[in-house]
Amino acid sequence: MSKLEIVMFPWFAFGHMIPCMNLSNELAKRGHKISFLFPKNAKIRLQKLNLYPNLITFYKLTIPHVDGLPYGAETTADVPKSLESLLATTFDELYDEIKSFLQNLKPHFVFFDIAYWILDLAREIGGIKTLFCTVFSPAAASIPFVKSPDKTASTAAELVKPPLDYPSTTVVLRENEAKLLSFLFHEYGKGVTFYERVKKGMTGCDAIGMRTCKEIEGTFCDYIATHSEKPVLYTGPVLAEPTKGPLEEHGLSDWLEKFEAGSVVFCAFGSQMILEKKQFQQLVLGFELIELPFLLVVKPPEGTNSVEEALPEGFKERVQEKGLILDCWVPQLEILTHKSVGCFVTHCGYGSMWESLALCDCQLVLLPRPFEHTLIARLMEQQLKVGVEVLEKDENDLFTKENLCKACEMCDE
Incomplete structure (x- = not known):
């Protein structure tokens, strides 16, 4: 097979760039040769993942400043959720720089996700094929074909039911319609919604790449192929192999080695998830109820400067021998595959789903927060039957410490 020249241009979020x-x-x-486009402050995280530096070349982009963004902000890790739309504006202002790059390189393919304007550049330059390379689950990626922008004022009963085998998908959409509408139709960049970015990308590209396999999510992918009228290509989970070295950062190796095999509960909420303070306190108190050693990796709750200041009174002293809470990046794959870890409490991000399915033997407790993660949780529990979801909520749709403890105990039954 002839070798291809490919440009990789993902959205500036590590959840997009790392996959x-x-x-x-x-x-x-x-x-194949890859030219990977990214902001300069992402280099440290990405460079150590490059296994083929002779074929994968990094190109650091000059990120323009937009009023309202902190100076130096280049990725979603640098800004709160409320400022992501401004970051998307800086992303779109790279149009001329990307155009010049593509004109000089003349690649065979550009892989993109939310940069819908790549389609115009490819047509203008000529000879470039485009692949919409989504990191979202096929269930979430199918939503633009379920919900159309003229339905923004619709009631839940008017939601179009997707012709899928998984009835839980429709239930999740109905239960979360307000969140769905807000997510899809709010401005994400200047004068464009998230819905428009995804819909234009999926219907205007030459092909769609899905980070899955046909045996697990083929029904959703068939639905997308039918409604986008584009071929859907399966990439598989494309996960990095965990390293075999010790977990030296933050003393994790020594801490994990103190406990028996399969006894530690590990919980991680991704690089962007921020809990309310009340919900954070229910989370940590739930781990205390479990009475097992636990490792929690979570951002400081809303309105706080640190995880420690948000802890319930006396909590740190009560769990100091068996609980470790970190608010920084950790090597999740290496932790999941450590012999001491026996249970993984996950927010059901798509990357975490594949890591837990493909690379570890942990029991899974599913604690989805954004509605799109609920789609993944229902797939894992109801269709794949590989985990237990924390379903029971209080009157404010928040999980309780008792229900978290109950779900973890069910995994051991």
């Missing part, structure tokens, strides 16, 4: 980096490695393994 694209893993996919780049898989392509480079087959001899």
Whole structure:
């Protein structure tokens, strides 16, 4: 097979860039050349993932400043959720720089996700194929074909039922319609909604790449292929292999080694999830109720400057021998595959789903927060039957410490 020249241009979120980096490695393994475009402050995280530096070349982009953003902000990790739309504006202002790059390189393919304007550049330059490379689950990626922008004032009963095998998908959409509408139709960049970015990308590209396999989510992918009228290509989970070295950062190796095999409960909420203070306190108190050693990786709750200041009174002293709480990046794959870890409490991000399914033997407790993660939780519990979801909520739709403890105990039954 002839070798391809591919440009990888993901959205400036690590949840998008890292999967694209893993996919780049898989392509480079087959001899293809990759030009990976990213902001300069992402280099440290991405460079250590580059397994084929002779075939994968990094190009650091000059990120323009937009009023309202902190100076130096280049990725979603640098800004709160409320400022992501402004970050998307800076992303779109790279149009001329990307155009010049593509004109000089003349690649065979551009892989993109929310940069819908890549389609115009590819047509203008000519000879470039485009692949919409989504990191979302196929269930979430199918939503733009379920819900149309003229339905923004609709009631839950008017939601179009997707012709899918998974009835829980429709239930989740109905239960979360307000969140769905807000997510899809709010401005994400200047003068464009998130819905428009995804819909234009999926209907205007040459092909769609899905980070899954047909055996697990083929029904959703068939639905997307039918409604987008584009071929859907399966990439598989494309995960990085966990390293075998010790977990030296933050003393994790020594801490985990203190406990028996399969006894530690590990909980991680991703790089962007921020809990309300009340919900955070229910989370940590739930781990105390479980009476097992636990490792929690979570951002400081809303309205606080640190995790420690948000802890319930006396909590730190009560769990100091068996509980470790961190608010920084950790090597999740290496932790999941450590012999001491026996249970993984996950927010059901798509990357975490694949890591837990493909690379570890942990019991899974599903604690989805954004509505799109609820789709993944229902897939894992109801269709794949690989985990237990914390379903019971209080009157404010918040989980309680008792229900978290109950779900973890069910995993051991």
